[in-house]
Amino acid sequence: MNTDMTRNDFRTVAREALLAAVQGLVLAIVVLPCGLAFVVLTLVSLAFVPLGIGLLTTPAVLTGVRALADTRRKLAAQWCGIHVPAVYQPLPRGGSPWTRTFVLLRDPQVRRDLLWLPVDMTAGFVTALLPALVVFYPLQGIMLAAGLWRAYVPATGESTWYLFVPVSGQGTAFLAAVLGVAILAVGWRRTPRLLAAHFRLTRAVLGGDAELAERVRVLTETRRDAVDTSAAELRRIERDLHDGAQARLV
Incomplete structure (x- = not known):
């Protein structure tokens, strides 16, 4: 199990x-x-x-x-x-x-x-x-050891680099494969x-600070609504006082 x-x-x-x-x-x-x-x-x-x-x-x-x-x-x-x-x-x-x-x-x-x-x-x-x-680059090192290094290394014998390993033959290709497996084992x-x-x-x-901005926006709208409501109530009181005084004068 x-x-x-x-x-x-x-x-x-x-x-x-x-x-x-x-x-x-x-x-x-x-x-x-x-x-x-x-x-x-x-x-x-x-x-x-x-x-x-x-x-x-x-x-x-x-x-x-x-x-x-x-x-x-x-x-x-x-x-x-x-x-x-x-x-x-x-x-x-x-x-x-x-x-x-x-x-x-x-x-x-x-x-x-x-x-x-x-x-x-x-x-x-x-x-x-x-x-x-991390996942695909190690595959290149493994393929180099499988013989792909022959396609990378030109006829002049110049090496191709796999990370910090210069690949110029089968031996260094195996080192590249070991490095690739190590990268895959650590990082996958x-x-x-x-x-x-x-x-x-x-x-x-x-x-x-989008969440904070949203809270500030909601608070600003709430305060604006409260101010508008208070202003409307004050206007209503002023109108009532004015209408009442005018009615008494009449």
Whole structure:
């Protein structure tokens, strides 16, 4: 029974490691082009704001950035159970392009989304790629020992590097395989944590103080409602006093 439990535990951990590696690889493939595209579009759109063209394009571009950030929030919750809060200010209905653009640019959450783009392209790309490297890179070392080194080492005899091991023959290829197995043995259990580190970075940049901002917004609205109610009550009292005095004079 202990053997079966150990075998099931090994399969579960291996499946989780492979899944995290594939998910990280998908993120790394998508992160760089999407982030670069939205950074370029945002900069170009903001540059055209003084000409008036950016007033029409900037809301659309920022909406796309928000959609990308919302997708990452959903993946963080679905894949790693990490909640990334977000509080966006409502846009005015029927506002002019100028109003919509500057309401968006004044929104702290939108500015946080824009700050997240370059971070996601750099540190986010690395943290997303790490789980895939931990699982798939050791396979290259094993394949080098299986004879793949002959395809890498040119006829001149120059060595090819596997991490810090110069592979120039079968002996050094075996060293590369040993290194690959060591990397896989140490890191394969940690691949889900590495993927979670990517989403924690996302939460640190995207989330920020969103929950606190939401509490402040609710408190501000409650205070505004209380002030409006008090002002209406004061006006009613003043009107009653005025009407009463006038009636007595009549």
